[in-house]
Amino acid sequence: MADYRQMWTDLEMDIDKHDLLCEALPEAFGGVYLTQENRPQSMDFFDFVVSEIHGVRPAELIEHQKTGGKVFGTFCVYVPDEVIFAAGGIATGLCGGSQFWVSGGEKVLPPNTCPLIKASVGARLDKTCPFFRIADMYVGETTCDGKKKAWEILASEVPVHVIDIPQMKREKDIKAFQGEIMDFIKVVEDFTGNKVTPEALGQSIKLINNKRRALQRLYSTRKASPVPISGKDALLVTQIAFYDDPARCAEMTNNLSEELEERISRNEGVFPENALRILVTGTPLAIPNWKLHHIIETAGAAVVVEELCTGTRYFENLVDENAATIEEQVKALAERYMKTNCACFTPNPGRIDDIIRLANEYKVDGIIDTNLQFCNLYSTESYLVKQAMTAKNIPVLHIETDYSEQDYEQLRTRVEAFLEILRK
Numbered sequence: 001m002a003d004y005r006q007m008w009t010d011l012e013m014d015i016d017k018h019d020l021l022c023e024a025l026p027e028a029f030g031g032v033y034l035t036q037e038n039r040p041q042s043m044d045f046f047d048f049v050v051s052e053i054h055g056v057r058p059a060e061l062i063e064h065q066k067t068g069g070k071v072f073g074t075f076c077v078y079v080p081d082e083v084i085f086a087a088g089g090i091a092t093g094l095c096g097g098s099q100f101w102v103s104g105g106e107k108v109l110p111p112n113t114c115p116l117i118k119a120s121v122g123a124r125l126d127k128t129c130p131f132f133r134i135a136d137m138y139v140g141e142t143t144c145d146g147k148k149k150a151w152e153i154l155a156s157e158v159p160v161h162v163i164d165i166p167q168m169k170r171e172k173d174i175k176a177f178q179g180e181i182m183d184f185i186k187v188v189e190d191f192t193g194n195k196v197t198p199e200a201l202g203q204s205i206k207l208i209n210n211k212r213r214a215l216q217r218l219y220s221t222r223k224a225s226p227v228p229i230s231g232k233d234a235l236l237v238t239q240i241a242f243y244d245d246p247a248r249c250a251e252m253t254n255n256l257s258e259e260l261e262e263r264i265s266r267n268e269g270v271f272p273e274n275a276l277r278i279l280v281t282g283t284p285l286a287i288p289n290w291k292l293h294h295i296i297e298t299a300g301a302a303v304v305v306e307e308l309c310t311g312t313r314y315f316e317n318l319v320d321e322n323a324a325t326i327e328e329q330v331k332a333l334a335e336r337y338m339k340t341n342c343a344c345f346t347p348n349p350g351r352i353d354d355i356i357r358l359a360n361e362y363k364v365d366g367i368i369d370t371n372l373q374f375c376n377l378y379s380t381e382s383y384l385v386k387q388a389m390t391a392k393n394i395p396v397l398h399i400e401t402d403y404s405e406q407d408y409e410q411l412r413t414r415v416e417a418f419l420e421i422l423r424k
C-alpha cells in the first residue's frame, strides 16, 4: 500500500494498531486469492482495490468532503443509497468482516453478540478503520436487536440516523416504509444542505440500478458450466461494491463480465465441468470474511451463487425508473427494497422461494446455510430452510461460525464430508 500515514494521522486513527492490520492483510489476501489459478485478468482492478483498501477510496471520500460533500456510512441493504447520492452525498458500506475488530466491540457489547456487530462497533471504537472515521453520519436500521442497541453506543461517537425498517410486509408496512424514506430525505437534505429534487433522485436511481445491472450480469455468467469465475472472486466484487464509487464499480464489473462471457464462449472455466456447484445462503459475509468460500473451493467445489446480503439480496430487483415525482419515486424505492428477503421479517417465505429459485437457476448440487454465531434470526430460520430444501430433495449443510480461525479445521472436515455425500 502507498503511504497514507499522514491521512490516517489526520483522521486520528490508532496508527500502531492499524499497522498490525495492514501487516496481516496482504498475507491473508495473498493466501486466499492470489493462489487461485486462471483468474480473470479483470480481477486486477479488484485486487488493486484490496491492496489499497485503506488508502485510495478513503482519500477520494476526503476529497469529496473538502468540496463540502458529506459521507454517510451504512450497514444494511435496506438503506436506500439513492437518497444519499441524490443530495450530493456519498454512501459507503461500513459492515465489519474482520476478527481484528471483534475485541474492540467486545469491550462494550455482550459476548453473545454477532461478530458483524462486534466488528463494526470495534472498528469505530478502536480507531483502526478510515471509513469509520471519515463517515460524517452513520445510517442505522431497526433490523435486529443487536444492531438497534449498537446504534445507541455509536451515537455517542458520531451522528446516527436510524431508519425504522418494518418487520412485516403488509400493504400498511410498505406505506410506513415510504414514510421512513420521506423522513430520511429530510434528514439527508438538512445534513448536506442540498435539496433532493425529482431530477437528482431519478439520476441516482439510474446510477444504483446500473450497479445492480452490472452485478446481475456478473452473476449470470456463473450459471455457465464450467463456471468462468470462482465464488471467491465473485464474492470479492460484491463486497467491494458496497463502498466503491457506484459508476466505476458498474464499469469494472461490466468489463469483468465481458471477459467472462468470452470465456464461456470458449467453454473455459476455473473449475472442471463436473465440479460440484454450491449455493451459499445465510448471514452476510462482509469484507474480508472469505473463510467459508475458501474452504469450499479448496475442497474442489465451486460456489456459484450467494443468497446473501453480500450476494443476490444486494442487487436483485431494480427500482422503477419511470417514476417522475418525489412521491412516486419514494413509492418505487419502498416497493423495491421491500422485495428483499431478510430473516428480520416475519413471515419470510420469500427467502425460501428465492433459495429454491436460485438453486434451480444455477443448477446447484447442494446448499451451505451459514450462520454467524449469535444471529438468532438466521439460525432460527435455518430450520425452515432445511425443511423446505428437504422437501425439494436439495441437500443442505447448516454451519455456525464466527470470524476467528479456531473452527477452521472443524469446518473444513464438515464441508468435505458434505461434498463427499454430494459426490455419491
Ligand code: SF4
Residues within 6 Å of the ligand: 075, 076, 077, 078, 143, 144, 283, 284, 309, 342, 343, 344
Ligand atoms: S442480514 Fe438483514 S439486517 Fe443484516 S445486512 Fe442483511 S438485510 Fe440487513
Ligand code: SF4
Residues within 6 Å of the ligand: 114, 115, 116, 117, 143, 144, 145, 146, 147, 283, 284, 372, 374, 375, 376, 377, 378
Ligand atoms: S448477522 Fe444477524 S445478528 Fe448479525 S447484524 Fe445481521 S441480522 Fe443482526
